[in-house]
Amino acid sequence: MRIGELARRTGVSERSLRYYEQQGLLVSDRSPGGQREYADRAVDRVILIQELFAAGLHSKKIAELLPCMRDPDGGPNERATPQLVTDLTAERDRIDRMIADLATSRAVLDDVITTAAQEL
Numbered sequence: 001m002r003i004g005e006l007a008r009r010t011g012v013s014e015r016s017l018r019y020y021e022q023q024g025l026l027v028s029d030r031s032p033g034g035q036r037e038y039a040d041r042a043v044d045r046v047i048l049i050q051e052l053f054a055a056g057l058h059s060k061k062i063a064e065l066l067p068c069m070r071d072p073d074g075g076p077n078e079r080a081t082p083q084l085v086t087d088l089t090a091e092r093d094r095i096d097r098m099i100a101d102l103a104t105s106r107a108v109l110d111d112v113i114t115t116a117a118q119e120l
Contacts, residue, residue: 003036010046023059
């Protein structure tokens, strides 16, 4: 499929797809006319990349992790290493800290909202 189709199917801009390719996160072939052509499995790869970005990972870390992951489920493959497990555990711990901080912020807002609503 061409880049426009991949963008449409994943909801990711063509510019982002080119960036993913530039960072080594995504691979395309070239048509005789020089246009990018992606395999169907690129849809799952782009969705996985988006999920990893949403989890707060940066492109360099994603590039390190992708070769150790299977598409589309993201499970470990034969290239998984103890360092991968350490890195993923650290990322999960970071996300857990963010969740706890957000829960605390929400509780503060709940208190403010409750107090403000009682005074109205």
